[in-house]
Amino acid sequence: MKQSGDTKSMIVSAAIDVIQRSGLPPVSYDAIAGAAGLTRQSVRYHFPDADTLMLAVCDRLAEAYRQALIDNAARLDGPRRLEMFLDFYFDLLEGSPKPADDAVYDAMMSLATGSEPVRANLRSQYTLLGQVISHEFRLAHPALSLRSADELSFLFVSLMYGHWKMVASLGISDKHNRLTRSAIDRLIRSYCETGPVEGVVSQVWAAEC
Structure with a gap:
């Protein structure tokens, strides 16, 4: 089972990858979740608002x-x-x-x-x-x-x-x-x-x- 810290690190890495490839917009929780191999709900759980992420x-x-x-x-x-x-x-x-x-x-x-x-x-x-x-x-x-x-x-x-x-x-x-x-x-x-x-x-x- 992944530790919370590992999941948060994966999400941040995925966000960087999505922004590096696609810029802002169209960065989205769905795109970040897909890049991290997680659900949108999991991303939202660890980073409930965009500023925190x-x-x-x-x-x-x-x-x-x-x-x-x-x-x-x-x-x-x-x-x-x-x-x-x-x-x-x-x-x-x-x-x-x-x-x-x-x-x-x-x-x-x-x-x-x-x-x-x-x-x-x-x-x-x-x-x-x-x-x-x-x-x-x-x-x-x-x-x-x-x-x-x-x-x-x-x-x-x-x-x-x-x-x-x-x-x-x-x-x-x-x-x-x-x-x-x-x-x-x-x-x-x-x-x-x-x-x-x-x-x-x-x-x-x-x-x-």
Whole structure:
């Protein structure tokens, strides 16, 4: 007999698979149940409302990235980790491909426009990523101020997400991965030479009041 945790995990995996293949819409409890090999009633039992299921999807997506980064960072010391982080997010890290989940993230972003729980979850994910990358920027480039590192982290996350919207969602050639990755290096050099953009945003990564 399957444990409740196993069933919930199967449902989340099925939801990700359905969204990756079909997008939103026509994702439905029936489609997810079919992909999981379960009944609609079973899916409803474990996830009685759509927000709860989509939050579990968001958490599963974040966990895949977190585990990949932990596994890769464990093999590296200090500043070398920054190159790994940046290469990973533009799918340039040999032997450790970025998860093929861009359609699912696109769907979650669409849901976030009408779902405050999903919006808060994704904002938390990207803010945490920004904080980690900001730390790695300062380790690799000690001359950077905290403000410069924070601005760079926001620009990195923005470029990374926009990049995959163009490449994975709209079908632009993935050869552009190196173009955007190179742009990040140029941004880093610019900030090392000129410093942050003062007075534009009082606090980088602050949520809307």
